[in-house]
Amino acid sequence: MHSILNEKGDIMVQVHVLVTFEGKSYLTNVLTxxxxSEEEIYRLAYEQVQKQWQNN
Structure with missing residues:
Protein backbone atom coordinates (compact mmCIF):
# COMPACT_ATOMS: atom_id res chain seq x y z
CA MET A 1 0.00 0.00 0.00
CA HIS A 2 1.32 3.43 -0.96
CA SER A 3 0.12 6.89 0.10
CA ILE A 4 -0.51 9.44 -2.64
CA LEU A 5 -1.80 13.02 -2.69
CA ASN A 6 -4.51 13.80 -5.23
CA GLU A 7 -4.95 17.15 -7.01
CA LYS A 8 -6.88 18.57 -4.04
CA GLY A 9 -4.13 17.56 -1.60
CA ASP A 10 -6.20 14.74 -0.08
CA ILE A 11 -4.34 11.63 1.01
CA MET A 12 -5.18 8.57 -1.07
CA VAL A 13 -3.83 5.04 -0.84
CA GLN A 14 -2.89 2.70 -3.66
CA VAL A 15 -3.96 -0.85 -2.82
CA HIS A 16 -2.93 -3.94 -4.80
CA VAL A 17 -5.86 -6.38 -5.05
CA LEU A 18 -5.97 -9.93 -6.41
CA VAL A 19 -9.32 -10.50 -8.15
CA THR A 20 -10.71 -13.76 -9.50
CA PHE A 21 -12.79 -13.16 -12.63
CA GLU A 22 -14.13 -15.89 -14.91
CA GLY A 23 -11.81 -18.48 -13.38
CA LYS A 24 -8.61 -16.45 -13.72
CA SER A 25 -6.70 -14.31 -11.22
CA TYR A 26 -5.83 -10.68 -11.95
CA LEU A 27 -3.73 -8.24 -9.94
CA THR A 28 -5.07 -4.69 -10.11
CA ASN A 29 -4.55 -1.41 -8.25
CA VAL A 30 -7.20 0.72 -6.56
CA LEU A 31 -6.64 4.37 -5.60
CA THR A 32 -8.95 5.20 -2.72
CA SER A 37 -13.61 -0.64 3.74
CA GLU A 38 -11.95 -3.81 2.41
CA GLU A 39 -15.27 -4.89 0.89
CA GLU A 40 -15.58 -1.62 -1.05
CA ILE A 41 -11.96 -1.83 -2.24
CA TYR A 42 -12.54 -5.38 -3.51
CA ARG A 43 -15.78 -4.29 -5.23
CA LEU A 44 -13.94 -1.44 -6.98
CA ALA A 45 -11.13 -3.79 -8.05
CA TYR A 46 -13.59 -6.37 -9.37
CA GLU A 47 -15.44 -3.71 -11.37
CA GLN A 48 -12.15 -2.51 -12.88
CA VAL A 49 -11.30 -6.02 -14.11
CA GLN A 50 -14.85 -6.58 -15.34
CA LYS A 51 -14.83 -3.30 -17.31
CA GLN A 52 -11.48 -4.11 -18.92
CA TRP A 53 -12.87 -7.41 -20.20
CA GLN A 54 -16.03 -5.73 -21.52
CA ASN A 55 -13.87 -3.26 -23.49
CA ASN A 56 -11.88 -6.04 -25.23
Whole structure:
Protein backbone atom coordinates (compact mmCIF):
# COMPACT_ATOMS: atom_id res chain seq x y z
CA MET A 1 0.00 0.00 0.00
CA HIS A 2 1.32 3.43 -0.96
CA SER A 3 0.12 6.89 0.10
CA ILE A 4 -0.51 9.44 -2.64
CA LEU A 5 -1.80 13.02 -2.69
CA ASN A 6 -4.51 13.80 -5.23
CA GLU A 7 -4.95 17.15 -7.01
CA LYS A 8 -6.88 18.57 -4.04
CA GLY A 9 -4.13 17.56 -1.60
CA ASP A 10 -6.20 14.74 -0.08
CA ILE A 11 -4.34 11.63 1.01
CA MET A 12 -5.18 8.57 -1.07
CA VAL A 13 -3.83 5.04 -0.84
CA GLN A 14 -2.89 2.70 -3.66
CA VAL A 15 -3.96 -0.85 -2.82
CA HIS A 16 -2.93 -3.94 -4.80
CA VAL A 17 -5.86 -6.38 -5.05
CA LEU A 18 -5.97 -9.93 -6.41
CA VAL A 19 -9.32 -10.50 -8.15
CA THR A 20 -10.71 -13.76 -9.50
CA PHE A 21 -12.79 -13.16 -12.63
CA GLU A 22 -14.13 -15.89 -14.91
CA GLY A 23 -11.81 -18.48 -13.38
CA LYS A 24 -8.61 -16.45 -13.72
CA SER A 25 -6.70 -14.31 -11.22
CA TYR A 26 -5.83 -10.68 -11.95
CA LEU A 27 -3.73 -8.24 -9.94
CA THR A 28 -5.07 -4.69 -10.11
CA ASN A 29 -4.55 -1.41 -8.25
CA VAL A 30 -7.20 0.72 -6.56
CA LEU A 31 -6.64 4.37 -5.60
CA THR A 32 -8.95 5.20 -2.72
CA UNK A 33 -9.52 7.07 0.50
CA UNK A 34 -7.67 5.46 3.46
CA UNK A 35 -11.01 4.98 5.27
CA UNK A 36 -12.55 2.81 2.53
CA SER A 37 -13.61 -0.64 3.74
CA GLU A 38 -11.95 -3.81 2.41
CA GLU A 39 -15.27 -4.89 0.89
CA GLU A 40 -15.58 -1.62 -1.05
CA ILE A 41 -11.96 -1.83 -2.24
CA TYR A 42 -12.54 -5.38 -3.51
CA ARG A 43 -15.78 -4.29 -5.23
CA LEU A 44 -13.94 -1.44 -6.98
CA ALA A 45 -11.13 -3.79 -8.05
CA TYR A 46 -13.59 -6.37 -9.37
CA GLU A 47 -15.44 -3.71 -11.37
CA GLN A 48 -12.15 -2.51 -12.88
CA VAL A 49 -11.30 -6.02 -14.11
CA GLN A 50 -14.85 -6.58 -15.34
CA LYS A 51 -14.83 -3.30 -17.31
CA GLN A 52 -11.48 -4.11 -18.92
CA TRP A 53 -12.87 -7.41 -20.20
CA GLN A 54 -16.03 -5.73 -21.52
CA ASN A 55 -13.87 -3.26 -23.49
CA ASN A 56 -11.88 -6.04 -25.23
Missing amino acids: NPNT
